Amino acid sequence: LSFEVKDRAAAGRIGRLETRHGTVTTPTLLPVINPNLPTVPPADMKRLFGAEMVITNSYILRKSDALRERALREGVHKTIGWDGPVMTDSGTFQSYFYKKPIEVSPLEIVEFQKKIGVDVGTILDVFTTPEKTREEAVAELDETMRRAKEAVAAKNGMMLAATVQGGVHVDVREQAARAIGALDVDVVPIGGVVPLMEQARYADLARVILASKRHLPSGKPVHLFGAGHPLVFPLAAALGCDLFDSASYAKFAKDGRMILPNGTRSLDEVEELGCICPECDRWKNAAELRRAAPAERESALARHNLHVSFGEIRRIRQAIRDGALWELVEERAAQNPALLDALVALRGENEVTWLERLEPTSGARAFQYRGAHSMHRPGIRRLHNRLVERWRPRSKTCIVLPERPKPYAEGYAAYLDAFMRTGHDFVVDTPMGPIPLELERLYPVAQSVFPETLDADARLVREAYSARFFHHFDGCDVLPADLAEYEALAPELCSLTPDAFEQRRMASLADYQYGPGAAAGLLAGQVTFKRSPGTGGVRNVFADGVHVASLRARDGLLSLRIEGARRLVAALPSPRARIRLDDEPASFVRDGKNVMAKFVVAADSQLRPGDDAAVVDSKDAVVGVGRCQLSGWEMPQFQRGIGAKNTEHAKDD
Numbered sequence: 217l218s219f220e221v222k223d224r225a226a227a228g229r230i231g232r233l234e235t236r237h238g239t240v241t242t243p244t245l246l247p248v249i250n251p252n253l254p255t256v257p258p259a260d261m262k263r264l265f266g267a268e269m270v271i272t273n274s275y276i277l278r279k280s281d282a283l284r285e286r287a288l289r290e291g292v293h294k295t296i297g298w299d300g301p302v303m304t305d306s307g308t309f310q311s312y313f314y315k316k317p318i319e320v321s322p323l324e325i326v327e328f329q330k331k332i333g334v335d336v337g338t339i340l341d342v343f344t345t346p347e348k349t350r351e352e353a354v355a356e357l358d359e360t361m362r363r364a365k366e367a368v369a370a371k372n373g374m375m376l377a378a379t380v381q382g383g384v385h386v387d388v389r390e391q392a393a394r395a396i397g398a399l400d401v402d403v404v405p406i407g408g409v410v411p412l413m414e415q416a417r418y419a420d421l422a423r424v425i426l427a428s429k430r431h432l433p434s435g436k437p438v439h440l441f442g443a444g445h446p447l448v449f450p451l452a453a454a455l456g457c458d459l460f461d462s463a464s465y466a467k468f469a470k471d472g473r474m475i476l477p478n479g480t481r482s483l484d485e486v487e488e489l490g491c492i493c494p495e496c497d498r499w500k501n502a503a504e505l506r507r508a509a510p511a512e513r514e515s516a517l518a519r520h521n522l523h524v525s526f527g528e529i530r531r532i533r534q535a536i537r538d539g540a541l542w543e544l545v546e547e548r549a550a551q552n553p554a555l556l557d558a559l560v561a562l563r564g565e566n567e568v569t570w571l572e573r574l575e576p577t578s579g580a581r582a583f584q585y586r587g588a589h590s591m592h593r594p595g596i597r598r599l600h601n602r603l604v605e606r607w608r609p610r611s612k613t614c615i616v617l618p619e620r621p622k623p624y625a626e627g628y629a630a631y632l633d634a635f636m637r638t639g640h641d642f643v644v645d646t647p648m649g650p651i652p653l654e655l656e657r658l659y660p661v662a663q664s665v666f667p668e669t670l671d672a673d674a675r676l677v678r679e680a681y682s683a684r685f686f687h688h689f690d691g692c693d694v695l696p697a698d699l700a701e702y703e704a705l706a707p708e709l710c711s712l713t714p715d716a717f718e719q720r721r722m723a724s725l726a727d728y729q730y731g732p733g734a735a736a737g738l739l740a741g742q743v744t745f746k747r748s749p750g751t752g753g754v755r756n757v758f759a760d761g762v763h764v765a766s767l768r769a770r771d772g773l774l775s776l777r778i779e780g781a782r783r784l785v786a787a788l789p790s791p792r793a794r795i796r797l798d799d800e801p802a803s804f805v806r807d808g809k810n811v812m813a814k815f816v817v818a819a820d821s822q823l824r825p826g827d828d829a830a831v832v833d834s835k836d837a838v839v840g841v842g843r844c845q846l847s848g849w850e851m852p853q854f855q856r857g858i859g860a861k862n863t864e865h866a867k868d869d
């Protein structure tokens with residue numbers, strides 16, 4: 217397998233797919249090249265639009281005598297005029313479109329793709345349409361699986377794509393994904409979705425993608441077959457689709473239609489081009505483009521369509537690097553009601569639970585509210601669940617502080633000593649709901665931007681969480697704060713317990729990050745701090761004089777030092793807080809090398825991208841600290857790439 221993940225946000229990822237004709241950065245769009253009449257020359261695809269890989273149709277190549285002879289003689293790359301990676305489709309779509317089987321056997325078409333030297337060939341699967349009953353979908357899946365197994369046996373050196381079908385039946389999709397995922401295939405397309413996109417059934421599309429992704433190994437790149445409109449790219453990428461293909465740019469151009477990030481407009485119905493791409497820039501207005509010769513107009517529209525499509529791909533990649541992919545998805549959904557329906561389909565308990573299992577612990581940028589879906593993001597669900605399940609109150613009385621400018625603890629700095637001495641718990645009333653004052657710097661609490669007035673949906677989420685959170689306390693002991701009371705106390709208590717608040721912060725953080733028992737293990741003994749000379753903020757955390765952890769300014773989370781990792785391993789049963797390796801790869805980590813995913817024997821399934829974990833050998837001895845690039849549960853599913861970056865190693869300590 218030749219796919220690795222370099223960065224991630226939501227369930228989306230920046231990946232590297234290696235082929236014999238070069239490496240591709242995903243998510244990406246594969247423009248469809250029509251070997252008979254390319255609307256845009258393949259050479260321009262790379263130069264003007266940044267295409268890294270193209271897709272063409274092996275069935276069409278094989279059908280024409282001239283093309284077949286040339287492809288067999290010179291190979292597919294020369295035939296279509298593209299020297300980068302080439303994927304081919306197999307005729308599945310043609311048999312669906314013309315409603316009759318194609319006149320070539322499934323095995324023959326795989327053999328043909330091999331002979332013409334494609335980089336990624338595709339099986340001839342059965343296109344199960346949304347109208348098919350469950351029984352029909354199962355019968356068609358049986359046939360697709362028979363062909364997939366036959367193709368795997370014949371693939372030799374060619375990378376093979378085997379498609380997940382199953383119609384709109386979630387359980388059949390799940391069954392298909394498990395069966396395909398167990399085969400030796402290199403790319404997994406999700407097929408049969410073109411009718412859903414044509415009918416703007418995006419909620420069904422989201423369900424189909426989720427059902428498939430949940431049961432596919434994380435380490436395989438997923439291609440959303442036939443997804444050519446940028447409208448669906450952000451949502452599909454956020455659900456973990458890596459590859460898209462577009463014939464739409466050419467088809468829409470032929471029909472005189474302009475693709476836009478939020479929909480499609482006919483050239484006939486607009487006065488202004490309203491687009492800043494280099495192609496539109498060449499024309500004074502829509503009327504001038506309408507008057508152009510038909511071939512020139514079609515070419516201009518196709519180029520515009522490609523600019524818009526690739527622009528959206530680049531926006532998605534940047535959003536992943538920024539940790540802001542949900543923001544982009546919500547922005548697009550605000551422009552298209554059918555996409556809003558898809559977001560609503562992602563709010564179910566099962567859906568959010570799966571999405572949370574991939575959600576990184578923090579992002580490079582602040583959490584930005586975008587609308588009614590924002591409070592449904594999996595990162596908020598995690599925050600709420602962990603505060604209900606992992607956070608331990610120290611008393612039965614909770615004092616609710618009004619929200620102040622962030623960081624909250626600074627707003628209350630004058631009272632912190634007094635607060636600590638009462639022995640009560642103090643929480644801040646935030647847009648995300650009640651947050652213990654000591655956890656206010658945690659991502660995304662401190663790093664968030666909300667409007668003054670929350671929408672009704674966000675208020676419902678907040679209220680449901682508040683009710684669960686306040687179960688920590690006896691109902692009658694949740695009290696609003698009377699700050700004057702603490703103001704009166706402050707002078708004589710000032711600075712008597714300068715570290716008490718920070719000690720409470722570290723204990724709450726340890727349990728929040730690693731679960732019950734973590735604070736007791738990590739922070740046993742006398743806890744002291746090294747503070748930043750400039751800001752006075754805590755940087756390093758010591759337990760009995762040993763540096764066990766540091767506080768990350770960026771996201772307010774603890775990062776582990778090697779002694780901290782040892783303490784966690786001693787306190788928590790395996791596999792909690794751990795990534796376990798065999799002894800030989802463990803020795804590389806001891807020397808400072810990263811944790812390669814393929815060497816991971818087991819890992820704590822609760823670890824998320826961004827978490828620090830103890831890296832241990834077969835005897836549970838700590839050899840290093842790894843910052844997770846992948847979630848713990850998915851590490852063993854990758855054959856390539858880094859599972860966790862080495863931040864500390866045992867050799868030097």
Ligand SMILES: [Zn+2]
Nearest residue numbers: 491493496520
């Ligand atoms: Zn344009």
